[in-house]
Amino acid sequence: xxxxxxxxxxxxxxxxxxxxxxxxxxxxxxxxxxxxxxxxxxxxxxxxxxxxxxxxxxxxxxxxxxxxxxxxxxxxxxxxxxxxxxxxxxxxxxxxxxxxxxxxxxxxxxxxxxxxxxxxxxxxxxxxxxxxxxxxxxxxxxxxxxxxxxxxxxxxxxxxxxxxxxxxxxxxxxxxxxxxxxxxxxxxxxxxxxxxxxxxxxxxxxxxxxxxxxxxxxxxxxxxxxxxxxxxxxxxxxxxxxxxxxxxxxxxxxxxxxxxxxx
Numbered sequence: 159x160x161x162x163x164x165x166x167x168x169x170x171x172x173x174x175x176x177x178x179x180x181x182x183x184x185x186x187x188x189x190x191x192x193x194x195x196x197x198x199x200x201x202x203x204x205x206x207x208x209x210x211x212x213x214x215x216x217x218x219x220x221x222x223x224x225x226x227x228x229x230x231x232x233x234x235x236x237x238x239x240x241x242x243x244x245x246x247x248x249x250x251x252x253x254x255x256x257x258x259x260x261x262x263x264x265x266x267x268x269x270x271x272x273x274x275x276x277x278x279x280x281x282x283x284x285x286x287x288x289x290x291x292x293x294x295x296x297x298x299x300x301x302x303x304x305x306x307x308x309x310x311x312x313x314x315x316x317x318x319x320x321x322x323x324x325x326x327x328x329x330x331x332x333x334x335x336x337x338x339x340x341x342x343x344x345x346x347x348x349x350x351x352x353x354x355x356x357x358x359x360x361x362x363x364x365x366x367x368x369x370x371x372x373x374x375x376x377x378x379x380x381x382x383x384x385x386x387x388x389x390x391x392x393x394x395x396x397x398x399x400x401x402x403x404x405x406x407x408x409x410x411x412x413x414x415x416x417x418x419x420x421x
Contacts (some may be wrong), residue, residue: 173376265310
């Protein structure tokens with residue numbers, strides 16, 4: 159029962175944060191540490207429940223994904239490659255040294271500062287819609303996504319802010335970030351499940367189901383809301399949230415108010 163409650167909480171955390179520029183992985187690491195989630199397959203669970211959020215994207219954009227759209231699928235394939243290659247090369251090192259609360263908090267703060275520097279008022283955009291992107295635009299966004307290998311950076315934040323720096327409008331960058339989540343999360347989840355398949359157990363089926371379902375529902379709500387939000391707002395509130403949250407984690411670790419594990 160304890161694992162089911164933990165899975166419920168973490169599924170909501172994943173769904174609420176996956177598509178916002180605040181880092182879902184960072185929130186999962188911090189939330190899991192805070193509630194004492196010590197399951198042997200914890201890191202695999204964190205990656206796998208992202209599948210629920212990815213399914214929310216597929217459902218919301220099912221008409222676009224399941225029709226023949228060669229440009230979309232070409233752009234997704236091109237954008238997926240850089241992070242996939244770097245993830246295979248350095249993924250183990252990242253998990254060994256950076257999947258800890260204090261490095262995550264520092265990444266929160268740095269990412270928030272970058273958002274404040276980049277997303278200042280209205281920007282002139284070269285590409286207004288995701289459907290107008292070229293393969294070179296997609297490659298640039300894919301390179302930006304590589305920074306998300308650092309937990310706390312945010313995959314959505316890296317791709318959205320990176321896309322805006324490379325000339326995409328805020329709505330176009332946000333929509334393409336949604337799309338790029340599909341191959342990225344499928345590949346990351348499948349690779350981690352295969353690599354750590356010995357940690358999988360039929361006894362954990364309930365925990366996984368709860369995590370996937372709650373992440374799907376909460377992600378679906380966020381996607382619908384974020385589409386409307388970016389039409390008239392920038393991301394500065396998320397930047398201040400990142401900075402404040404990161405400072406709180408660092409302060410609680412420094413003064414010993416919270417016993418962050420392996421901080």
